[in-house]
Amino acid sequence: MNFIEFVSRNRAVILSSLVQHIYLVCVSVFAGILVSIPAGILLSRHRKIADKILAVVGIVQTIPGLVMLGFALLLFGVGNTPALVVLSVYSILPILRNTYTGLTEVQPGLIEAGYGIGMTSSQLLFKVQLPLALPSIISGIRISTVYIVSWAALAALIGAGGLGDLIWTGLSTYNTNYILAGAIPSAILAFLFSGLIGAVQRLATPRGLKEVKHDE
């Protein structure tokens, strides 16, 4: 049975795995955004402790995914919940780091000018700092998303489903078709997400930051 035949016969299963995979990625990245952007803003205002906190988050990131999934299994049981928790935690660091960097790299002159002309700190944040940090933040989201697409394949191990299911089935039964049916869509998925977010990033970059011309 060749691969094409396999795909057409198992269309429904592959499709539902794909949808489940996308669901896992979207929910966990979204949760990651909800946590890390406010956290990044907070850190940018407490720079003295920011480095320490970023270091701690970095260490968490280095814990192997399987270990994390094991812990989550113990805490939350089998299914979507532990997988989403673990994937969300993994999506935090790139976004957090890029939010922090984006905000702290706004020129001090702009901050001074903002306060000097009478902006409140929240006006400064929303009218100046966040728009200027946006390209960096979105690039963090892009990195996170691409990571999570591959991490999510592991989540099948604790019963969260997704394309990982097909891959693990293939690995345990020496069935190349299963492996390919899981691996190819997840590779394409990573590629598409990356391209899509890249397009959003270009749209969100303030025009004034794109064209750097110098007449003098």
Add this chain to the structure above:
Amino acid sequence: MIAFRNVCKSYGRKLVLDNLSFDIQEGQFVILIGPSGCGKTTTLKMINRLVKPDSGEIYINGINIMEHNPVELRRSIGYVIQQIGLFPNMTVEQNISIVPRLLKYPKERWKAIARELLEMVNMPYEEYAHKYPSELSGGQQQRIGVLRALAASPPIVLMDEPFGALDPITRDALQEEVKKLQRKLKKTIVFVTHDMEEALRLADTIVFMHDGKIIQMASPEEMLRNPASDIIREFMGRHINGRGAAELYVEDVMRTRVLKVPKTIKVLECLDRMDRWQVNSVIVVNEDDTYAGTVQLETIREYGKAGHEIGELVSQDTPTVSRHSRAQEVLDHLLNSPYKYVVVLNEDRTVAGLITPTSMTKAIGEALWGVKS
């Protein structure tokens, strides 16, 4: 309009402002100048509460600024900084109108303001309003920076070395424009710079600071003529020397080391002193040190009698001038009268010095070419 009263500020152990008290009048162009670290920028930033004094008070129109909400205070004071500080994510129009928009002006009004201000600096609205700062030259950017500070018609505008990063030609043009705008709009401007040329050009009043204290607060003319300390003189360097012969005053060209003798001195002793000084005439003063006249060596040789007082030989033919007269008048005396020198008198008629052709030539040379002999 703005009053500092006993303002002190330290950063750590370093005292930056040392009991500062001064007043700025309405409509004045005031320049804070001094070597770096003198406290000028700190002083400026206290006016809009970007820096808080450790002690002392600052009043604007009689109201202590600590009684204002800082955000409202800052919106009522224009602010221009050296790094320009235009928001790169906003268009020229959005940058100019930011304060009116923060103050919730209706859209037609803030748009009209942006248009009017752009026209004022000859940057047509249609061409520039929708450009971004990165699409403008440095000079154009700082023009917009100045306009942004003016947009909500604040009576006071603070400028922190606004033209420091610009090339000389652009800087000249912007200085000109700012001076014009200030005259036209009658703003009170407080301006920090370390460039004396800029200060002399723009200021109504220059406040010279050093080590957190005001060394001198005076008009540019006054500061040029009577710098209060060596630091100021050094800071003004070539401006003192290179200001052109037309602005020379008697006190700039006179020599102060002159031989003066009291009226009561005896003729022989006078001859002895003249011999030691190697001069052939002497200035004679009364008991109260006021000017009595001069005596020439030939007069003494012809009429002098040993044992008599020199006062008997005094002549008052030598021209005298006040130390505050223009040097040019003295030049006429030196050229058109038989006298080889002119005596310079203080207000109280004591002798300040004298002008000889040599001292005059030296001073004019210095003024024209800036050389010190």
